Amino acid sequence: MEVVCGNRFLSNNYTESASSCGDGKKAVIEEPQMGEQGQEASNMEENKVVKDEIPVEIEPEPVVDIIINNVVSSFSVCSHLDLHHLALNGQNVELRRENGVLTMKLRRPPTTASIWSSGKVTCTGSTSEYQARIAGRRIARCIQKMDYNVKFKNFRIVNVLGTCSLPFAIKITPFSQKFRSAASYEPELHPGVTYRIEYPKATLKIFSTGSITVTAPSIDNVQSAIEHIYPLVQEFGKQRTEEEMVEFRRNQARKHAGVTAIEEFEEEFSESELEDYILDQI
Amino acid sequence: MASTAKYGDTVCCPYHPEAYLIEDYRAGDQICSDCGLVVGDRVIDVCSEWRTFSNEKTSTNPSRVGGPQNPLLNGSDLSTIIEVENEASSFNTYGGSKYHNHRSMTSSEQTLIHAFREISNMADKINLPKTIVDRANAYYKQVHDGKYLKRRSYEAIASASLYIACRKEGVPRTFKEICAVSRVSKKEIGRCFRLIVKASDTQVNFISSKDFMSRFCSNLNLPTSVERAATNIAMKAVNLDIVPGRSPISIAAAAIYMASQATNDKRTQKEIGDITGVADVTIKQSYKLMYPHAKILFPNDFKFSVSIEQLPQF
Numbered sequence: 001m002e003v004v005c006g007n008r009f010l011s012n013n014y015t016e017s018a019s020s021c022g023d024g025k026k027a028v029i030e031e032p033q034m035g036e037q038g039q040e041a042s043n044m045e046e047n048k049v050v051k052d053e054i055p056v057e058i059e060p061e062p063v064v065d066i067i068i069n070n071v072v073s074s075f076s077v078c079s080h081l082d083l084h085h086l087a088l089n090g091q092n093v094e095l096r097r098e099n100g101v102l103t104m105k106l107r108r109p110p111t112t113a114s115i116w117s118s119g120k121v122t123c124t125g126s127t128s129e130y131q132a133r134i135a136g137r138r139i140a141r142c143i144q145k146m147d148y149n150v151k152f153k154n155f156r157i158v159n160v161l162g163t164c165s166l167p168f169a170i171k172i173t174p175f176s177q178k179f180r181s182a183a184s185y186e187p188e189l190h191p192g193v194t195y196r197i198e199y200p201k202a203t204l205k206i207f208s209t210g211s212i213t214v215t216a217p218s219i220d221n222v223q224s225a226i227e228h229i230y231p232l233v234q235e236f237g238k239q240r241t242e243e244e245m246v247e248f249r250r251n252q253a254r255k256h257a258g259v260t261a262i263e264e265f266e267e268e269f270s271e272s273e274l275e276d277y278i279l280d281q282i
Numbered sequence: 283m284a285s286t287a288k289y290g291d292t293v294c295c296p297y298h299p300e301a302y303l304i305e306d307y308r309a310g311d312q313i314c315s316d317c318g319l320v321v322g323d324r325v326i327d328v329c330s331e332w333r334t335f336s337n338e339k340t341s342t343n344p345s346r347v348g349g350p351q352n353p354l355l356n357g358s359d360l361s362t363i364i365e366v367e368n369e370a371s372s373f374n375t376y377g378g379s380k381y382h383n384h385r386s387m388t389s390s391e392q393t394l395i396h397a398f399r400e401i402s403n404m405a406d407k408i409n410l411p412k413t414i415v416d417r418a419n420a421y422y423k424q425v426h427d428g429k430y431l432k433r434r435s436y437e438a439i440a441s442a443s444l445y446i447a448c449r450k451e452g453v454p455r456t457f458k459e460i461c462a463v464s465r466v467s468k469k470e471i472g473r474c475f476r477l478i479v480k481a482s483d484t485q486v487n488f489i490s491s492k493d494f495m496s497r498f499c500s501n502l503n504l505p506t507s508v509e510r511a512a513t514n515i516a517m518k519a520v521n522l523d524i525v526p527g528r529s530p531i532s533i534a535a536a537a538i539y540m541a542s543q544a545t546n547d548k549r550t551q552k553e554i555g556d557i558t559g560v561a562d563v564t565i566k567q568s569y570k571l572m573y574p575h576a577k578i579l580f581p582n583d584f585k586f587s588v589s590i591e592q593l594p595q596f
Binding site for chain 1: 472485527
């Protein structure tokens with residue numbers, strides 16, 4: 001399995017192996033038809049391989065794009081903060097008394113941080129682990145500028161949310177019937193199946209349109225979770241109908257529009273420049 | 283005198299220690315099933331002392347014992363209370379009452395009693411039989427001391443256990459129906475439901491449209507022919523996977539709409555929505571998915587008052 005790792009796009013090249021019909025003489029291996037797949041997610045060609053005796057796998061690999069939507073991280077600045085003072089003097093901050101939490105929003109990278117008076121900070125909204133670190137350091141820098149003795153301590157990624165869209169729709173009722181122990185499907189409560197896996201630790205929400213959202217402690221876990229679930233779900237895959245295709249393409253177009261904005265930001269700063277800039281300050 | 287022998291701690295026949303003892307309540311005897319020897323005697327009769335008839339209007343209850351023991355309450359609901367009177371004899375010299383009723387129930391048992399009463403009230407409002415109420419009580423008791431549900435309100439757990447009891451007995455009620463008789467939000471009941479299932483390590487069956495058909499149709503005063511047709515439509519729609527990702531309740535509602543619109547007993551989407559708890563736009567959506575396949579969905583022997591072409595399109 002190859003992994004082509006972009007900054008936030010993880011293309012998952014999944015090699016499928018086909019098997020012979022059992023005849024032994026001639027095996028016709030046909031890839032399930034994809035219909036008109038316009039998106040770059042699948043670069044599948046029509047595949048008709050006629051083999052003489054032994055089953056051999058060679059298939060063009062269906063590529064499944066995993067998009068990381070949110071990375072939640074937390075760290076500590078190791079000093080007690082006066083939220084009131086921060087709220088008055090800080091920029092882009094908002095203090096909510098009832099929770100005792102100060103919210104600071106950053107423009108680049110577009111993230112939101114919740115700051116507690118104990119000095120603990122939770123940062124959400126980033127789209128990669130690197131970006132989360134940069135955001136965290138920027139927040140710490142902002143606090144440092146307001147005359148606090150800060151350290152950047154215990155930075156850890158708490159949660160990663162990734163989504164992916166499989167090239168086929170899924171029959172979720174038989175799927176959830178087969179995996180009673182791990183899957184929980186309550187149509188009245190949520191339209192998707194909640195599938196929890198122990199190793200790698202992740203929670204997947206599988207929808208009948210073929211979209212899957214994964215919540216896991218790290219980006220690698222997200223990837224391995226999708227790899228783990230792909231063969232299980234493929235069994236229950238089915239073709240998308242015409243209306244579903246239209247709906248699907250519309251959703252993809254909307255998502256890609258949001259993603260290009262982040263790409264522009266990342267072109268401005270190269271990674272090493274950013275890291276050096278921040279390191280100088282703290 | 284009956285002869286008894288103690289085999290360990292239990293009473294048994296001296297000649298047949300392994301024999302099963304038959305209990306004769308009226309005579310208060312325990313009889314060996316092998317030889318007929320009367321083994322135990324003066325066994326306390328646990329039947330009720332007085333027969334009560336429902337049409338008797340006697341205000342005084344001559345029964346000297348309380349109601350049957352609730353096995354879920356660990357027997358602590360045996361309570362003898364001293365009648366509170368305002369006579370001089372029941373007060374001491376300082377004006378305080380002499381006799382106090384010490385409630386010997388712990389607070390956890392108090393919550394159990396409150397919860398059982400709550401479950402019983404809720405079940406009463408939707409006419410659930412006693413078997414379901416008992417089952418719900420059993421589930422509540424099971425999760426009462428668990429670590430998962432420590433901080434949930436007892437009403438939420440009571441509602442969730444009632445929901446599970448209905449489901450396990452094969453007569454599921456929708457979350458919205460339970461919500462209607464409970465003070466808790468659907469979200470909270472859903473959360474408690476998941477926690478209880480996890481805590482008691484059981485599995486619940488999936489709901490299907492046909493579980494709800496008879497109830498919805500009779501609430502809408504639809505004849506059985508329509509009900510049967512609607513059941514058929516819903517089953518076929520699910521088998522053919524025409525309505526992927528839709529809740530079985532919405533499918534049921536749309537099927538009822540389709541079936542009723544084809545007869546003289548038409549029901550509007552709003553009426554069906556009120557009874558089933560499904561929003562009428564949801565019924566519209568599901569109906570739109572099912573309408574193109576109407577020919578296949580209807581059963582073969584269905585009598586159409588309105589032909590398929592004339593069915594409303596949305």
